[in-house]
Amino acid sequence: MIWLRVFFSGGVTSYRALFAWINPWMAVPMLVLYPIFQILFFVYLGRSAGVASDSFFLIGNTFIATAVTGLFGMGQAIAGERRFQTLPILLASPASRLALFLGRAVPSIVNGFVVAAISFALGAWIVGIRYPGRTLEELAVVLLVSCFACTALGLAIGSLGIRGRSVSLFADSISGSMLIVSGANVPFARLPHVLRTISSGIPLTHGIVAARELTAGASLGHVEPLLGKELLIGVIYLVVGLAMLSLFEHEGRRTGALDRF
Amino acid sequence: MTRAFVTGMRVQITQMLRSSFDLIAMLIWPIIYASIAYYLLDAKETPHELLAASIGSAVMIMWAQVVIGSSGTLDLMRQAGTLELMVAAPVPFVTVLAPIMVSTSAFGLYGLVVTLVWGRVGFGIPLAIVHPLAFAIAIPACVIAIAALGLIVASTFVLYRAAFSLGIAMQYPVWLASGLLVPLSALPGWLGPVSWFLAPTWGFRAIERAAVGGDAWPSIAVCALASVAYVSVAVVFLRVFEHLARQRASLKLA
Numbered sequence: 001m002i003w004l005r006v007f008f009s010g011g012v013t014s015y016r017a018l019f020a021w022i023n024p025w026m027a028v029p030m031l032v033l034y035p036i037f038q039i040l041f042f043v044y045l046g047r048s049a050g051v052a053s054d055s056f057f058l059i060g061n062t063f064i065a066t067a068v069t070g071l072f073g074m075g076q077a078i079a080g081e082r083r084f085q086t087l088p089i090l091l092a093s094p095a096s097r098l099a100l101f102l103g104r105a106v107p108s109i110v111n112g113f114v115v116a117a118i119s120f121a122l123g124a125w126i127v128g129i130r131y132p133g134r135t136l137e138e139l140a141v142v143l144l145v146s147c148f149a150c151t152a153l154g155l156a157i158g159s160l161g162i163r164g165r166s167v168s169l170f171a172d173s174i175s176g177s178m179l180i181v182s183g184a185n186v187p188f189a190r191l192p193h194v195l196r197t198i199s200s201g202i203p204l205t206h207g208i209v210a211a212r213e214l215t216a217g218a219s220l221g222h223v224e225p226l227l228g229k230e231l232l233i234g235v236i237y238l239v240v241g242l243a244m245l246s247l248f249e250h251e252g253r254r255t256g257a258l259d260r261f
Numbered sequence: 262m263t264r265a266f267v268t269g270m271r272v273q274i275t276q277m278l279r280s281s282f283d284l285i286a287m288l289i290w291p292i293i294y295a296s297i298a299y300y301l302l303d304a305k306e307t308p309h310e311l312l313a314a315s316i317g318s319a320v321m322i323m324w325a326q327v328v329i330g331s332s333g334t335l336d337l338m339r340q341a342g343t344l345e346l347m348v349a350a351p352v353p354f355v356t357v358l359a360p361i362m363v364s365t366s367a368f369g370l371y372g373l374v375v376t377l378v379w380g381r382v383g384f385g386i387p388l389a390i391v392h393p394l395a396f397a398i399a400i401p402a403c404v405i406a407i408a409a410l411g412l413i414v415a416s417t418f419v420l421y422r423a424a425f426s427l428g429i430a431m432q433y434p435v436w437l438a439s440g441l442l443v444p445l446s447a448l449p450g451w452l453g454p455v456s457w458f459l460a461p462t463w464g465f466r467a468i469e470r471a472a473v474g475g476d477a478w479p480s481i482a483v484c485a486l487a488s489v490a491y492v493s494v495a496v497v498f499l500r501v502f503e504h505l506a507r508q509r510a511s512l513k514l515a
């Protein structure tokens with residue numbers, strides 16, 4: 001019972017603190033306007049370059065929206081504790097670490113999904129793309145898996161906040177690199193071999209390919225191997241993130257660095 | 262006032278040079294945007310286009326630095342409880358904000374250097390500047406015009422508690438409407454007149470024409486005129502928004 005309370009209440013409270021909410025409308029510029037204009041920017045850039053269809057960039061940047069919320073949201077949900085000087089208190093509590101940190105991951109996944117869904121819907125409406133209802137349902141499944149994978153990577157990045165000060169630096173650099181490496185905005189055929197190799201080990205890559213295949217008419221069964229890879233990558237980052245949290249908590253206690261800012 | 266301005270510049274530049282986030286972000290983002298443009302354009306036969314894309318990416322980063330830098334600084338002031346003190350200081354508030362804008366915009370020069378070097382090293386783009394004198398004058402003209410437009414935007418940040426998220430959201434709309442990487446001809450026609458009012462449009466045109474060929478001087482002149490106009494508007498806006506913020510007692514809300 002306590003495990004569930006820590007999981008749900010802790011997660012929701014942490015999510016609200018993330019945006020310092022008094023009024024939820026304050027989240028609109030970053031969570032709605034930013035991804036929509038990003039989609040439009042790359043759709044028009046793609047049109048002027050004549051490289052790929054509008055759908056290519058719409059799908060790619062919808063998934064990038066999940067990366068931004070997953071990496072920054074999850075990263076800051078942990079790193080914010082140091083900033084607000086609550087990290088030593090949090091880690092002094094006898095609460096299960098799994099409940100504590102997975103509870104912070106769930107709102108991040110939901111947030112990423114909602115942000116991406118809104119961006120996708122508005123982006124598609126603005127640029128005039130329509131998909132069949134069945135495709136939308138299947139896209140939602142792929143999006144959810146990618147949200148999980150990104151949040152898992154965000155957990156690994158956030159764990160650095162227990163040891164160091166600037167998580168934003170990593171989240172910013174990685175989410176920026178994903179614009180290219182994940183294939184969101186550049187067709188893989190145009191990327192150098194080294195970037196294509198890196199892309200196979202990061203979240204989003206397989207999700208984006210799967211989503212593009214779905215919009216091209218493939219069935220969910222056809223993209224299952226891609227979904228499986230995306231899920232596996234998410235699980236690996238989750239395990240690595242939890243291990244890093246445990247290691248850095250131990251190191252932070254040993255060196256007395258938990259309240260250093 | 263001059264001392265307040267110079268001290269503000271010194272403090273802001275010192276802060277940015279000590280911020281690993283600013284330094285790394287300025288290294289990575291211009292490379293990312295320029296690389297996307299290079300990969301998409303794939304115009305090895307037309308190096309002019311790639312050089313223009315480099316300059317477009319650099320101007321994008323200048324604008325991003327101004328809106329993110331200024332909104333982030335105002336957010337930090339709120340959190341540290343110094344925003345009220347700044348507003349209450351016996352110098353016009355524009356003197357406090359202007360150094361932040363000018364130094365963040367000038368920091369974009371680092372982005373320009375990074376982009377040009379990356380284009381040369383990574384993609385073999387020739388760095389032949391057609392009009393060096395115009396290029397040397399276009400850059401500060403662009404920096405000042407973008408900083409002055411940033412002042413208008415920052416005046417609204419004084420009123421808004423979530424300035425940073427607003428600052429983040431203001432990047433792409435201005436990049437799009439200014440025709441930096443996406444040519445205005447590829448955008449809806451009504452955006453053309455909007456672009457006339459945006460400093461990055463003229464700053465980009467000035468630097469691009471000086472670099473790849475064309476008459477840069479009219480764009481440089483527009484940058485200068487726009488800077489004066491922006492500062493005049495910003496002074497009025499700041500007075501109004503500062504008054505509103507005092508009236509609502511919202512300066513301390515973090």
